[in-house]
Amino acid sequence: xxxxxxxxxxxxxxxxxxxxxxxxxxxxxxxxxxxxxxxxxxxxxxxxxxxxxxxxxxxxxxxxxxxxxxxxxxxxxxxxxxxxxxxxxxxxxxxxxxxxxxxxxxxxxxxxxxxxxxxxxxxxxxx
Amino acid sequence: xxxxxxxxxxxxxxxxxxxxxxxxxxxxxxxxxxxxxxxxxxxxxxxxxxxxxxxxxxxxxxxxxxxxxxxxxxxxxxxxxxxxxxxxxxxxxxxxxxxxxxxxxxxxxxxxxxxxxxxxxxxxxxxxxxxxxxxxxxxxxxxxxxxxxxxxxxxxxxxxxxxxxxxxxxxxxxxxxxxxxxxxxxxxxxxxxxxxxxxxxxxxxxxxxxxxxxxxxxxxxxxxxxxxxxxxxxxxxxxxxxxxxxxxxxxxxxxxxxxxxxxxxxxxxxxxxxxxxxxxxxxxxxx
Numbered sequence: 106x107x108x109x110x111x112x113x114x115x116x117x118x119x120x121x122x123x124x125x126x127x128x129x130x131x132x133x134x135x136x137x138x139x140x141x142x143x144x145x146x147x148x149x150x151x152x153x154x155x156x157x158x159x160x161x162x163x164x165x166x167x168x169x170x171x172x173x174x175x176x177x178x179x180x181x182x183x184x185x186x187x188x189x190x191x192x193x194x195x196x197x198x199x200x201x202x203x204x205x206x207x208x209x210x211x212x213x214x215x216x217x218x219x220x221x222x223x224x225x226x227x228x229x230x231x232x
Numbered sequence: 233x234x235x236x237x238x239x240x241x242x243x244x245x246x247x248x249x250x251x252x253x254x255x256x257x258x259x260x261x262x263x264x265x266x267x268x269x270x271x272x273x274x275x276x277x278x279x280x281x282x283x284x285x286x287x288x289x290x291x292x293x294x295x296x297x298x299x300x301x302x303x304x305x306x307x308x309x310x311x312x313x314x315x316x317x318x319x320x321x322x323x324x325x326x327x328x329x330x331x332x333x334x335x336x337x338x339x340x341x342x343x344x345x346x347x348x349x350x351x352x353x354x355x356x357x358x359x360x361x362x363x364x365x366x367x368x369x370x371x372x373x374x375x376x377x378x379x380x381x382x383x384x385x386x387x388x389x390x391x392x393x394x395x396x397x398x399x400x401x402x403x404x405x406x407x408x409x410x411x412x413x414x415x416x417x418x419x420x421x422x423x424x425x426x427x428x429x430x431x432x433x434x435x436x437x438x439x440x441x442x443x444x445x446x447x448x449x450x451x452x453x454x455x456x457x458x459x460x461x462x463x464x465x466x467x468x469x470x471x472x473x474x475x476x477x478x479x480x481x482x483x484x485x486x487x488x489x490x491x492x493x494x495x496x497x498x499x500x501x502x503x504x505x506x507x508x509x510x511x512x513x514x515x516x517x518x519x
Contacts, residue, residue, distance in 0.1 A: 187463065196454045
């Protein structure tokens, strides 16, 4: 069973999807990621999908769900590195994912998370 | 059938005479464009056609049978050349139709006083030449269509440039109508450039888009959504007053998209977001 590794980088979690996103893999990721966010008290999640070149409506919805769940757990999700073909497919499928944040690459995504963290203290104690 | 081959032999024997008559008719016809075709070229073309015609005619008088393929190919070639030279379809069809007269003359000579035979032969010839004449029109249309297709393709490639305005700022000046096929090309070009240049802001300028209806608006919104998914922001600029009115009257919701009246305004917004400022040099303003 393939698993997608979840790496901790300071207060953020980095998820790099490098395998084919089967439905099962996506479900497992959803489970593990929510648990890790709670366990690590993560403030943000970077979802790197630069190696994903095929998406369907299920995976598209999954990405949206993961972002929504993270937000409920008070961690901002940034989807980074989406390929042009994937972006066009998602839009054509009607999944424009208006509520999630996006960035061109991991660098830009990290900068976005940091600036968002600065702006909204979210009632956390600064470490 | 034997009557056919007799007629075909006769055509072959009297080819020079027929050719001479045919050339006379063509040259006297009002539709001949002497400025576009030389007499010698026309003669060569006619001779070649007559050769193929008599050969095919000896086999069958049905223009749809395979024996007529070389004739049709020759006609298509003639039509193509003429279409490119700027002939109208009438002028090209006259090339075939003017052959009727010399052939009818010949048929009349052969039939003598046998009016039934004459009527039959004339009917065969008319049906045949009409088909060939119509074929030139078809070939003409095909040639024109291929020209139009090529031009459309070229237009599509020409009219979707992605310009780099600044570090991390791209501009996409759209000119002409936006249909689905073009939106696809525009979107792909823009997203590819976003990846290559690492742009954070893309400005779509629609000054050159003549009309914006719900479909065009939807295409624009798709492009904006796809760009956003890639992690870049989109600004739409160049919205003319009439277009602003149309968009509101159509009830299109562009609230989620940043829109600016001019490309300059959009560029200023882009620079602001990047944290860059443009200042006027004091020395040049005083002068």
